[in-house]
Amino acid sequence: MTAPPSRSQRPRSLAAERAILSATLRILAEDGYAGLTIDRVAATARASKSTIYRRWKNKEHLILALFERLPVAMPEAGDSFEAELLSAFRQFARIMDESPLRGVLPMLVAECVNNPALAAALAKVNDRRRVPLRQIIERAVERGELVRGTDVELVIDVLQGAIAIRLYFLLDQVTEDWIRSLVQLIRDGAGRRER
Amino acid sequence: MTAPPSRSQRPRSLAAERAILSATLRILAEDGYAGLTIDRVAATARASKSTIYRRWKNKEHLILALFERLPVAMPEAGDSFEAELLSAFRQFARIMDESPLRGVLPMLVAECVNNPALAAALAKVNDRRRVPLRQIIERAVERGELVRGTDVELVIDVLQGAIAIRLYFLLDQVTEDWIRSLVQLIRDGAGRRER
Amino acid sequence: MTAPPSRSQRPRSLAAERAILSATLRILAEDGYAGLTIDRVAATARASKSTIYRRWKNKEHLILALFERLPVAMPEAGDSFEAELLSAFRQFARIMDESPLRGVLPMLVAECVNNPALAAALAKVNDRRRVPLRQIIERAVERGELVRGTDVELVIDVLQGAIAIRLYFLLDQVTEDWIRSLVQLIRDGAGRRER
Amino acid sequence: MTAPPSRSQRPRSLAAERAILSATLRILAEDGYAGLTIDRVAATARASKSTIYRRWKNKEHLILALFERLPVAMPEAGDSFEAELLSAFRQFARIMDESPLRGVLPMLVAECVNNPALAAALAKVNDRRRVPLRQIIERAVERGELVRGTDVELVIDVLQGAIAIRLYFLLDQVTEDWIRSLVQLIRDGAGRRER
DNA sequence: CAGTAATCGAGACGGTACGTCCCGTCTTTAT
DNA sequence: ATAAAGACGGGACGTACCGTCTCGATTACTG
Secondary structure, three states: OOOOOOOOOOOOOHHHHHHHHHHHHHHHHHHOHHHOOHHHHHHHHOOOHHHHHHHOOOHHHHHHHHHHOOOOOOOOOOOOHHHHHHHHHHHHHHHHHHOHHHHHHHHHHHHHHOOHHHHHHHHHHHHHHHHHHHHHHHHHHHHOOEOOOOOHHHHHHHHHHHHHHHHHHOOOOOOHHHHHHHHHHHHHOOEOOOO | OOOOOOOOOOOOOHHHHHHHHHHHHHHHHHHOHHHOOHHHHHHHHOOOHHHHHHHOOOHHHHHHHHHHOOOOOOOOOOOOHHHHHHHHHHHHHHHHHHOHHHHHHHHHHHHHOOOHHHHHHHHHHHHHHHHHHHHHHHHHHHHOOEOOOOOHHHHHHHHHHHHHHHHHHOOOOOOHHHHHHHHHHHHHOOEOOOO | OOOOOOOOOOOOOHHHHHHHHHHHHHHHHHHOHHHOOHHHHHHHHOOOHHHHHHHOOOHHHHHHHHHHOOOOOOOOOOOOHHHHHHHHHHHHHHHHHHOHHHHHHHHHHHHHHOOHHHHHHHHHHHHHHHHHHHHHHHHHHHHOOEOOOOOHHHHHHHHHHHHHHHHHHOOOOOOHHHHHHHHHHHHHOOEOOOO | OOOOOOOOOOOOOHHHHHHHHHHHHHHHHHHOHHHOOHHHHHHHHOOOHHHHHHHOOOHHHHHHHHHHOOOOOOOOOOOOHHHHHHHHHHHHHHHHHHOHHHHHHHHHHHHHHOOHHHHHHHHHHHHHHHHHHHHHHHHHHHHOOEOOOOOHHHHHHHHHHHHHHHHHHOOOOOOHHHHHHHHHHHHHOOEOOOO
16 A cells, blocks of 8 residues: 555655654544544645655545554463453453544445455454454364364454444443453353253 | 424425435445435435435435334244244345445444434434344243343344454355354354363 | 405405514614525514515515615705705615615615516616605706706716715715715816806 | 735646636626526636635625726826716726626625625725726816816716616616716706806 | 305425535645 | 645535425405
8 A cells, every 4th residue: 555666766754654644643533534634634744635645545545554553462371261352352442442543443344345445455454353363262272161163263253243233333331241241152152051 | 303393384295205215225226325415316306405404414314214214124933043043134134135225334333433313323223123133032042942041132242243244344245154153153152061 | 566366365464564574674684685584584574485475576576665665855945955955865864874775775776687677666766766856956946056957867867876886885974065065066067167 | 815825836727717707707798697606607617616716705706806807998088078088988888888797796786785895895996997087087177177176086976976877776878978968067067157 | 154265374395506625636846 | 756735626515595385274255
């Protein structure tokens, strides 16, 4: 996305790039996606619109760059599936709550529906986000907490999905208790155990 | 949303309302959200913009009205949790795939983040969508398939969430096989059963 | 304009008519022509728009009705051209300054350019306004102050015109001194008198 | 009105400006003020609405710009007050009759009543129009045709005013004969000369 | 003195223009 | 080649009025 043409007489200004990205973030934090316009980013960053468009093909990709720079939760090794998952979510929650990007994700997803290029880019972002969950699940399998043969991707779907629903549709908090219930459901299922 | 209190005056035209909604749906089907403009809706419906804005405060609320009118899957009684869920999803898939609304939902969700009124409206829509799932789960509990004490709402979160992730993030199809795996996960869990 | 159809079962409400006209005047006084809308007149007069449009074919004619109801300066007999003219202008000034109609006249004139029917109506209003001036000039002729053979209409043009220019173009006050100069110019001319 | 201060940036396009103004004039000529809409001007001029609104704050100011560009009658030296005035009016009449602006002036004047900024702008336009008349009068004074001490501005008021009344109120033609009578009135007055 | 048709208040309706906002591109001079 | 600045064409937005229309309720006249 940011790749400059073959070779150049004058390198692109890193300072400008940083200024643009941080202006974007600040505006997002202040007024949300609705308040974010390229003109305003340019003015805030004291950059020109061309300087922005030279780097990112449009508003969505500019925001996407912010996500790419977002740190990924690094799962700390723990002694149980539940403990590791809780730790991961604590990290995740901290990162997301601190960043104005939280409220922007849904809109990016929305835009994806009509914008395959953006969809591909966002899928890559999401993949990075699935990696730590995958490791946690695999470790739980190795540890013997989850059955060998567990459909890892499905479990990730369930984890991400339930959280997303809670966050974006129901506008609820994701509490540690709720996560514990979720972990329990995934571990034990809701099916009646025959004796 | 639609009808203010009134006395003895010209009532709002049902015909106009219908024409507007169906024009909206048709345009959405033809050219997607990007192609939907209020002017075009007005022209297609042979209505005036005032007539549209008198009923819905903006484009999002107009689209929302479409959702509110969408039929809700009526769960057919079946003889197992899996069978009922599959049947419900078949209905749901049919309704959604037939409707151009599918591609529009994410954008509506996105808008909700900064628009509490819309969020409330959409939450109501989503609540209606949760009802049949709730019935299916409760029936499964009564039938003895799921344990008494199952956290019904959590299971709904998992069902809706996993599907949403698949549909909107991964842009994947929701196949019957995938649903079967999901049902199995929910029923049995991924935890290792002790001997 | 106000003439009802041939015969009727129920006569038009005089109260409504009065309420509409006085609402129009009040709005004009408060917010000028720009603030005058039929909707607002209707709301202020607690009348319906149909009740207004049944009587006057549009906004301009409604305002025109106000002019038609305006009292015309009745020239008081005096002992000189100057005295009578000053007295007439004092009356005129009082009527106009008290009425919000003053600022509306130009707009009506403007509308006339593209609206012959309105032009004819306004011409009639203006004719009524020329009558007293005509009488004053004719009396001055009879009295021997002005030469027999004076082009009366031309003098009226000059009187009305100079005032209009001052009022509307130059946005100046029309003072008694200025009028005295005007009268003197009309009486004596600016030509050099040969000995 | 047109050029803000600037530095090193893309200058405003003169071509666009010209295209907009001539489109405005053409539309005014074809369909009058009623037919003049900004959208149509933009379409005709192949310019965007922003480009128009960047230069003029609204429709009235756009039209005003047309007046500012209108040539002013340059008084040709003649050998009498009457001759010079007639020549000036011939020029004025030619300019006005050739321009579609004639029918628009009243509306501009009307707008002025509630719009001081426009009023000031139009006053400047009118001032330019008074200059040649002033020169003619002053020359007549020097030549000895008019008395030394003539109230020049008052005479201009009378000239402009009488013409305006005739043109806009009475919707009459301004003939050369009528002007001759006006000149005579101004020169000799209507007062009875004592022996 | 009942019937009836014009009138009333209310405000919905189809139109149309407004002026604003933002997009993504382009043009200028300076570095 | 890049940069800042901001003009440009394009196009949608939501608002404001216009003058017409449709309601049910209300009169005065007519028969």
